[in-house]
Amino acid sequence: MKPIETVLVVGAGTMGHGFCQIFALNGIDVTLVDKNKELLDQARGWIQDNLEYMAELKELEGQPIRNILDRIQFKIDLNQYAKQTDFILEAVNEDLELKKQIFQQLDAAAPPNVILASNTSSFDINEIGEVTGHPERVIGTHWFHPPQITPCVEIIPSEATSPDTVERTILFMDRIGKVPTICKSAPGFVANRIQLAMAAEALSIVEEGLASPEEVDRIVKTSFGFRLGAYGPLEIIDQAGADTYRAVYNYLYNKLQREQFKSPRILDKLIEQGHYGLKTQKGFYEYKDGASDVIKRDRDRKFYARLRLFKEEEKSKK
Template identity: 35%
Template sequence: MKNITVIGSGTMGNGIAHVFAQYGYEVSLVDISAEALQKALQTIDKNLSRQVAKGSLSEADQAATLARITTYTNIEEAAPKADLIVEAATENIELKKKIFVQLDSLAPAHTILATNTSSISITQIAAVTKRPDKVIGMHFMNPVPVMKLVEVINGYATSAETTETILALSKNISKVPTAVNDYPGFVANRILLPMINEAIYALYEGVGGVSEIDTVMKLGMAHPMGPLQLADFIGLDVCLYILRVMHEGLGNPKYAPCPLLVNMVEAGHKGVKSGIGFYEYQAGNKELVVAPRFR
């Protein structure tokens, strides 16, 4: 594999593009917004500069990495040259299906189609293509340049050859791939989101306050970040969506989202991205300021 196309230039998309380009791959970064693409390149440059400052990357490598990334505002130009396409669009199944129908019609027959989804069925996405054996999940962790794990998700029809190719590719970019099967939430969110949801229930039921709950988990369980702060970082709307996917897909009431989470999202309190969630944040800064009072 030499040419990687990444669909979506948001937080995950630009991180995925950054890593592939850093390890020598030619990357086509696609977004419908030229402004979003420009912002993505600025973010990648900023993150590369951090690596240079830490001594893990040279200035020459930074320049070479950026030179390997080409931006496009339409899929038609980028898809035909790809050996692998990684879709990192909004977590919406209908949108992803629409993108995969288009990718299937544009990409060469050998191209593997991957999705960075954190919860949506790989099998359902693959079913809208004529190459379900070449459709797979590549669930990168945020922030992509820092986090080592890639959850590699096999759809029902994903071939062993496709899986082995993606596992090897992930190792080539210094990630640690772990193969799992296609059930709601996969492994990472199947375990993580119920913990976050239970922390929200503990707050909702008055068992403890925001900082108290997070302190218990950080100091008592050696978690680097408390579950409520982590939920803010992920995005409360994303947490709600994943819980609903698991609740519907598994039919188990233990995955039902806490009413407090539902209310917060409906009120527009989505965490870091909106400036307020379980904590309040300054604009453009992910550092928490204060835990607001809850009713």
């Protein structure tokens, strides 16, 4: 299996410059391609500013900024540089026709063992792979802004993506300190589907005049938003109890008559089987005897660490 030593990033915008920063920080040689020199100069300036701020925050671990920047080349000729790399990450505008055209171009220029990854936020990876002669090397890697910091990368194989492409991509993401997780190619993948459902409710609440934008943001950041860095939504259901969740869903559905509050069938099934979560030792996860105490201590340790950080941030605002 060929390890990834060099990367080509296509598109020097909001995401593209962040990709170059994280690759170069991890000792990887990167080429960044965009349409003109002005856009490339702008990206270089952003990367330099970010690195200078990292140094100020003592996040650079002694790496000289010059050495990191020297690992990045800024170029216009996509075809030439597509020939000389191991991994290509496409980050052009969210326009399906444009992405298809870029993938056809990359497919023609890059040798078949080069992985072609797209950072699309929404398009079906099958549709992108289909325009190439080698769909087995096409994969979705969906990063989150700012990509040089946020850990998650959703790994989205199409039906034609080879296991080798998936494995090499995951190993590469691990190597640069990301947290890759495989999910199916479906609209919104996983994170955006959840994030947009939450945003829709936040917007409705403001629209209905129930709370101001500031009040909504403050409530989210200090309630479930505070917990979400430590526990995902399904872990939280297990801790709260599936029965409690269903009771709240039923009440909201009766009162608001909105489809999104209809208790999901998966919750009913768990309850029918007696799997309420931590309190019955099985829910979405299984819990051994005594797990309740272990989880409580683990939870408290994580939450107190977050609370300290939260209080420091509040203090620094004053």
